[in-house]
Amino acid sequence: MDTESYYTERMKEEVALLFSDDSYCCSLLPPSAYDTAWVAMIGSGGGAARPLFPQCVEWILANQRKEGFWGDGQRALDSVAATIVSVLALHQWNTGRASIERGLEYLRANIEKILVQCHGGIPRWFTIVFPGLLELTQSKDLRVLRGHDVMQLVNDIFKRRTTILTAFDHCWSLFNGRSSGSDQYYPPLTMFLEALPPSSRPKHELILAQLMEDGSLFRSPSATAAAFMITGDANCLKYLQDMMQRCSDIVPPVFPVDQNLIRLCLVDHLSRLGCGQFFEEEIKDLLDHNYRNWIKQHQEQSTTNCVLSEQIYSDTLAFYLLRTYGYPVTARKLCWFMDDKGILVHIRENHNEFLGAMYGIYRAAQLMFPEEVDLHNAKLFSLEVLTKCLPRKDFEGKDKVMTDFQKEIARELELPWLLRMDHLEHRLYIERTKGYWLWIGKTNICRLSHPKCLMQLAVDNFTKRQSIYRNELQMLNRWSEESGLSKMGFGREKTTYCYFLATVPTCLPLHCELRKIVAKNATLVTIADDFFDEKGTESELETLTEAVNRWEGDNLYSHSKVIFDALHELVNEVEFNAFRDHDKTVKDALQEMWRDAFNSWLKESKWSRCKHVPSTDEYIDVAMVSVAIQVMTLPACYITHPKVPVDGKLGSRYCKMTELSMLCARLLNDIGSYMRELGDGKFNMVPLYVKENLESSIEDSVGHIKTVLERKGKEFLELFLNQEYGGVPRVWKELHVATLKAFWMLYDSNNKFDSPTALLQAIRMAFYEPLAIDA
Structure with a gap:
């Protein structure tokens, strides 16, 4: 075996581990600046003024962007929340003064602009989290707002939060924290426990009643950190310690994550990179497992997921991959939500929180068969929702700059499956991708990281194809001439x-x-x-x-x-x-x-x-x-x-x-x-x-x-x-x-x-x- 082939085989072996090693699979989860900062705020026992997880403080100090914010710059609201809580964490431990000042300056300079850009489309999670974080900064004498206009925007968000909190005040459930009526489609309010004002927090026993078997509050590291700081519950602490150990001192946006979902994302990612043929056996084993589950649950509507958007997204990805690889799956399990008018109204009114789910629906519908009326209707509905997220002209009539995800949506809408040239689609995906979009967590979106060896494998494979194609074209031109x-x-x-x-x-x-x-x-x-x-x-x-x-x-x-x-x-x-x-x-x-x-x-x-x-x-x-x-x-x-x-x-x-x-x-x-x-x-x-x-x-x-x-x-x-x-x-x-x-x-x-x-x-x-x- 020559050096190049040996190197390629080593890369394929490393990527193949993602299908079999749960810990290695967890390494794909990105660190969450927001959740890291909340875990960083947990103090050690005995009243000592030091963090229980100092590695989280160190991560915050090492990962501030040069512009002054924390988080993903592609998602402005996420970065605002992550920056505020990172500043709070550093302030609590009296460290990183320069980082605190840079973070505050970023917030003062950009919050108004970001809120104006998102006005009318601010998602529910931000409406809950942002006021709570501002209240915390005020209690610490940290000024993050500047200007009269921004205060008007902030007041609007506070009013919306009051409406949300009032609706939940008397509706706590001992089992899952959901309310009745139209609010049943929302994630439980305790998922945002860290940002709830004291007057709206449930009693300790109600918080503890909602803990999952692993000790977490709905798999949210930040909410679980808050639950531990409020209740001191040992199960919450064990969850956080296990998470830090399993994730190599990185705090992900969700833990534990559905390993099957991560691996389905990996299969999709490999396919879009043009590398699926290297892992045919691993992909077949995974999809065989998913097909057995699909058949088993064929008559059932899954209700185990507490986040509606994530549930729809997971179903659509499984359907898309199973159908792509030829498994005889029907679309009924995918389209159950179309029968619930309340859900449709809810998605329309909260479209920013369902972009991933609707993107998955539209993509799955690209593989529609004749007579699949349910899937056709779901496609039309998803198109309506996705169109709302694409930027229109600015005040000067110019096209607004699109985020990476908006570009991906636009590409999906403009190019039906039968028009796609795979070789060029692989090129575009390789050049654009900075990670795979995953629709989980409180903000409904994060990007899976990918091992460097995987991107190198994709680049080498594409480049090798180009070389083969050029040589074949030369031979063909000679034949045409001769x-x-x-x-x-x-x-x-x-x-x-x-x-x-x-x-x-x-x-x-x-x-x-x-x-x-x-x-x-x-x-x-x-x-x-x-x-x-x-x-x-x-x-x-x-x-x-x-x-x-x-x-x-x-x-x-x-x-x-x-x-x-x-x-x-x-x-x-x-x-x-x-x-x-x-x-x-x-x-x-x-x-x-x-x-x-x-x-x-x-x-x-x-x-x-x-x-x-x-x-x-x-x-x-x-x-x-x-x-x-x-x-x-x-x-x-x-x-x-x-x-x-x-x-x-x-x-x-x-x-x-x-x-x-x-x-x-x-x-x-x-x-x-x-x-x-x-x-x-x-x-x-x-x-x-x-x-x-x-x-x-x-x-x-x-x-x-x-x-x-x-x-x-x-x-x-x-x-x-x-x-x-x-x-x-x-x-x-x-x-x-x-x-x-x-x-x-x-x-x-x-x-x-x-x-x-x-x-x-x-x-x-x-x-x-x-x-x-x-x-």
């Missing part, structure tokens, strides 16, 4: 485009031969299609089609001979590989497929020459074949598995998945190119629909076709993700989805394939530009 296809002198020379489209839609561990076969067939289709559309005379086209039908090209010359010879060579290449690897011949199937394509091109050429206007049914029967996605996809399929599955309509030589990809590719091509084709005097589905539906406009026709595409896309997705769809090998499914995604990206909004520049930047990013990792 075959004569790049020297035809007409039409579109799209060898680089075709290789790009054969490569970037998925990053499967497919060997080089498959990518090259797809790209070669796509290049040949482009040249042959242009020959039938632009260059060939009627006699030449008939002669070439006859030669393909006979599979004999001796009487051909010029362009026709170049096309036939390239086709003949390609079919022989696929036949050789299939026979070598599987001892099976596929030449007859390949020849019949190409005969279908050439006959369809000839028929369309004759329609155009004689100005024939076919019916939509007549047109689609021919056009599904003439789009030729089948001859781009199936030759590579035959190399991997030469037995031809047939589950389509009677008499068809294509399976249902191939037929769906043919139909979708044709409709996509038509809505992306109908303007050009009308200019050339040709019809496609867009104007033909108008002709048969006289009350419809071109815009109506495009809308109708997009509706059909949406439905057929869901049908295709169901076949792709359904392990029980028999007869079609997994690698066939992967190749089909790769070529269909290429068509979807090319023609969804306009015709990028005919543009000389539309894909150039994407090609540079896919093959040539090195990764640019954000600092």
